[in-house]
Amino acid sequence: MNLTLQPFTTTEQTEDFARLMCSTEPWITIKRTVEETVKLLSNPIATNYVAQVNGETIGFTRVTMQGAFPGYINTLVIYPQWQGQGNGSQVISQLEKMIFSQVPNVFICASSFNPRAVKLYKSLGFELVGELKDYAVAGHNEILLRKTIGPIIGFKPTA
Numbered sequence: 125m126n127l128t129l130q131p132f133t134t135t136e137q138t139e140d141f142a143r144l145m146c147s148t149e150p151w152i153t154i155k156r157t158v159e160e161t162v163k164l165l166s167n168p169i170a171t172n173y174v175a176q177v178n179g180e181t182i183g184f185t186r187v188t189m190q191g192a193f194p195g196y197i198n199t200l201v202i203y204p205q206w207q208g209q210g211n212g213s214q215v216i217s218q219l220e221k222m223i224f225s226q227v228p229n230v231f232i233c234a235s236s237f238n239p240r241a242v243k244l245y246k247s248l249g250f251e252l253v254g255e256l257k258d259y260a261v262a263g264h265n266e267i268l269l270r271k272t273i274g275p276i277i278g279f280k281p282t283a
């Protein structure tokens with residue numbers, strides 16, 4: 125499998141992925157509109173990446189390397205027909221390499237009603253940090269997970 129991640133900034137791609145997110149759980153329950161999502165995805169605090177296999181778009185992800193928790197995988201979505209084939213795991217593996225070359229932590233959240241995503245992240249070595257109660261929408265929590273290669277003090281970036 126030749127999976128690549130490329131940064132993207134075009135309005136067309138941003139709108140495509142906003143529509144994908146808004147038609148997919150967990151964002152349906154979170155009640156995000158396409159307009160709100162385009163605005164969030166356009167914020168330059170994070171970088172958007174398109175995931176492709178042999179040139180075909182299979183999903184996208186968004187990563188924040190700034191702020192209080194640099195190394196935060198903000199969004200990850202694989203098109204339904206490409207799910208369950210190892211693509212999400214491959215995206216996370218590539219992001220880990222990129223993030224760990226700059227900071228010693230990778231953070232990711234999953235909604236409390238998305239146990240399959242939580243199970244996936246734990247199977248990839250992420251550990252539970254805690255639950256953010258009623259974070260995005262009342263009645264549901266966001267589960268924060270972290271994978272680390274050591275403390276910040278003493279960490280030497282390689283990129």
Ligand SMILES: CC(C)(COP(=O)(O)OP(=O)(O)OC[C@H]1O[C@@H](n2cnc3c(N)ncnc32)[C@H](O)[C@@H]1OP(=O)(O)O)[C@@H](O)C(=O)NCCC(=O)NCCS
Binds near residue numbers: 206
């Ligand atoms: C979660 C997601 C990114 C994983 O990508 P993937 O390519 O399906 O994952 P992989 O093939 O590498 O790993 C398979 C595991 O992913 C999880 N998974 C598969 N489909 C899923 C889905 N629709 N929703 C949530 N998790 C899913 C399961 O844990 C699965 O393992 P299982 O078959 O033993 O249950 C992808 O399924 C997806 O985009 N889901 C919808 C959006 C979403 O939930 N994003 C994560 C928000 S935190």
